[in-house]
Amino acid sequence: MCKRLRGSPGQELRIVLLGLDNAGKTTLLKCLASEEVSTITPTQGFNIKSVHSHGFKLNIWDIGGQRAQQAVLIPLFPSGWNELDFQADHEQEEVRAAK
Numbered sequence: 875m876c877k878r879l880r881g882s883p884g885q886e887l888r889i890v891l892l893g894l895d896n897a898g899k900t901t902l903l904k905c906l907a908s909e910e911v912s913t914i915t916p917t918q919g920f921n922i923k924s925v926h927s928h929g930f931k932l933n934i935w936d937i938g939g940q941r942a943q944q945a946v947l948i949p950l951f952p953s954g955w956n957e958l959d960f961q962a963d964h965e966q967e968e969v970r971a972a973k
């Protein structure tokens with residue numbers, strides 16, 4: 875993921891994980907933060923974690939997948955955002971860029 879981000883190492887970036895409920899957003903966030911993933915419950919509202927990776931400081935927002943919760947983004951990002959789409963392939967346990 876970091877290889878696809880434009881910017882210089884040392885830069886602070888904000889990443890928002892969006893997707894349907896049960897898509898695996900919180901699991902991905904916890905994996906990136908090297909946290910235990912055996913007990914994850916559906917996200918109410920949102921979680922934010924800071925992770926250092928490839929020289930970047932990534933501030934990662936994990937938004938609960940229910941439509942009403944994702945609506946919180948609209949006032950938070952009035953000028954919109956750049957989007958990178960990733961697909962998780964659960965069977966082969968690999969993540970590939972699908973832009």
Ligand SMILES: Nc1nc2c(ncn2[C@@H]2O[C@H](COP(=O)(O)OP(=O)(O)OP(=O)(O)O)[C@@H](O)[C@H]2O)c(=O)[nH]1
Pocket residue numbers: 893894895896897898899900901902914915916917918937938939940962963964
């Ligand atoms: N086999 C497998 N299961 C996964 C994977 N990622 C997530 N899961 C499981 O899918 C379920 C939902 O994962 P979450 O990370 O809670 O999904 P979420 O997108 O955060 O869901 P909401 O918080 O409801 O929006 C959990 O039981 C996870 O253990 C994966 O890559 N492989």
Ligand SMILES: [Mg+2]
Pocket residue numbers: 899900901915916917936937938939
């Ligand atoms: Mg979640």
